[in-house]
Amino acid sequence: MKKFYVNENCIGCGLCASICPEVFEMGGDELAHARDEVISDNLEGAEEAKRSCPVDAIDDIEE
Ligand code: SF4
Numbered sequence: 001m002k003k004f005y006v007n008e009n010c011i012g013c014g015l016c017a018s019i020c021p022e023v024f025e026m027g028g029d030e031l032a033h034a035r036d037e038v039i040s041d042n043l044e045g046a047e048e049a050k051r052s053c054p055v056d057a058i059d060d061i062e063e
Contacts, residue, residue, distance in 0.1 A: 002060050004034040004046050009057035016053055020045035024058075032057070 004023060006016075010031045016024040017032055022042040027033045038046050050058040 001063050002038055002043065002046075003036065003063055004038060004050065005059045005061070006032045006034055007057050007059055009055045010053075011055055011057070013054060016049035016058060019049040019052055022046075024049055034058070 006024070012026065012030045012032065014026055014032070017026050020042065023035050023038055023046040024032050025035070034046075046060075050060060
């Protein structure tokens with residue numbers, strides 16, 4: 001299963017949460033956070049959000 005992480009580059013623009021709210025949400029710290037589980041239905045959206053991040057702040061690992 002693939003997991004997504006938001007790294008320290010995040011500038012809190014909100015784009016990922018707007019593209020794929022199933023996986024990314026904005027926290028009280030005004031930075032994005034990724035949910036732990038990415039079910040296959042959400043994978044494409046999460047990949048698109050990763051590609052769209054303007055500061056390359058989304059990483060993923062295969063587990
Ligand atoms: S798109 Fe990138 S910079 Fe913008 S909120 Fe998401 S992780 Fe942060």
